[in-house]
Amino acid sequence: MRLDGKIVAISGATGGIGRELCEYFAKMGATLLLVDRNPERSLSLARELEAKHGISAEHITLDLEDIARVREVADELAEREIDYLVLNAGAYSIPRHKCSTGYDNVFQINFVSPYFLARKLLPTVRERGGRVVAVGSIAHRYSHIDRADVDFSTRKKASLVYGNAKRHLMFALYALDPTGEGIAIAHPGITQTNITAHYPKLVYAIIKYPMKVIFMRPRKACLPIICGLFEGCRENEWIGPRIFDVWGRPKKSILKGCPPDEAAEIAKRAEKIYKELDC
Numbered sequence: 001m002r003l004d005g006k007i008v009a010i011s012g013a014t015g016g017i018g019r020e021l022c023e024y025f026a027k028m029g030a031t032l033l034l035v036d037r038n039p040e041r042s043l044s045l046a047r048e049l050e051a052k053h054g055i056s057a058e059h060i061t062l063d064l065e066d067i068a069r070v071r072e073v074a075d076e077l078a079e080r081e082i083d084y085l086v087l088n089a090g091a092y093s094i095p096r097h098k099c100s101t102g103y104d105n106v107f108q109i110n111f112v113s114p115y116f117l118a119r120k121l122l123p124t125v126r127e128r129g130g131r132v133v134a135v136g137s138i139a140h141r142y143s144h145i146d147r148a149d150v151d152f153s154t155r156k157k158a159s160l161v162y163g164n165a166k167r168h169l170m171f172a173l174y175a176l177d178p179t180g181e182g183i184a185i186a187h188p189g190i191t192q193t194n195i196t197a198h199y200p201k202l203v204y205a206i207i208k209y210p211m212k213v214i215f216m217r218p219r220k221a222c223l224p225i226i227c228g229l230f231e232g233c234r235e236n237e238w239i240g241p242r243i244f245d246v247w248g249r250p251k252k253s254i255l256k257g258c259p260p261d262e263a264a265e266i267a268k269r270a271e272k273i274y275k276e277l278d279c
């Protein structure tokens with residue numbers, strides 16, 4: 001598996017899984033575009049990867065809550081003729097507010113903005129024989145869509161709000177490419193990163209070390225996402241750890257929890273949101 005001569009753009013590169021993915025991509029010879037909201041950390045990671053692996057890595061600043069910037073970055077990535085877009089950035093239990101789009105920030109970070117980037121870049125990425133790889137989550141199972149509360153802004157439970165956004169992202173992307181050539185949906189199972197540190201301090205202090213032992217480390221958990229660069233997913237396929245979706249080597253399996261009418265509604269809704277924002 002080599003990526004020499006390929007340009008890989010990855011969001012959330014400075015996160016727990018993102019860093020590990022960058023290490024692998026750099027080892028495979030890819031040119032990297034690190035799309036992050038924190039320029040200092042991202043630039044420092046880019047320099048580290050360049051020095052360690054002799055590749056070229058650049059930083060692009062992007063806060064997924066800022067839709068105007070998402071539009072600019074989509075154009076910039078199209079100009080750079082990227083081969084792969086890895087939609088890795090995500091947020092779970094964060095302070096909630098409405099973004100300028102009118103959508104809840106968790107919905108926007110995990111669905112609206114990544115979908116916008118995928119929708120814009122998929123045609124050129126596919127033409128170049130590359131792929132859009134989105135990081136999904138088993139949390140999508142907890143949330144069936146609600147026509148009266150699209151972004152779950154009235155819900156308090158973080159797992160439901162996050163699950164709803166991931167569900168939208170995953171099923172909207174399948175609809176963008178029914179051939180399965182240009183899209184891959186992958187997930188890491190459960191692995192300890194910032195995103196899993198959302199428990200109250202005392203609870204987290206108690207479960208932190210057992211979690212490290214029980215679940216796979218980010219270095220292993222990110223392997224299904226790497227597989228996504230080399231293998232596309234048709235409708236309802238995704239790639240994740242083979243044992244109970246949390247342990248072991250990557251395996252492609254079939255998702256059964258989203259009825260066709262719900263998936264169609266998600267796709268319709270995604271397209272509507274995209275058209276509203278594409279100005």
Ligand SMILES: NC(=O)c1ccc[n+]([C@@H]2O[C@H](COP(=O)([O-])OP(=O)(O)OC[C@H]3O[C@@H](n4cnc5c(N)ncnc54)[C@H](OP(=O)(O)O)[C@@H]3O)[C@@H](O)[C@H]2O)c1
Nearest residue numbers: 012014015016017063064088089090137190191193194195
């Ligand atoms: N860890 C797990 O068990 C698990 C399970 C299922 C799925 N996932 C998914 O895996 C992906 C990576 O998560 P992780 O576990 O590596 O968590 P993480 O360490 O918290 O990394 C999340 C990344 O997303 C970035 N991000 C958050 N909000 C953003 C925003 N508004 N704009 C731009 N970037 C933003 C973060 O940037 P900052 O560094 O600046 O905060 C960070 O780089 C996510 O999509 C997550 O949903 C993780």
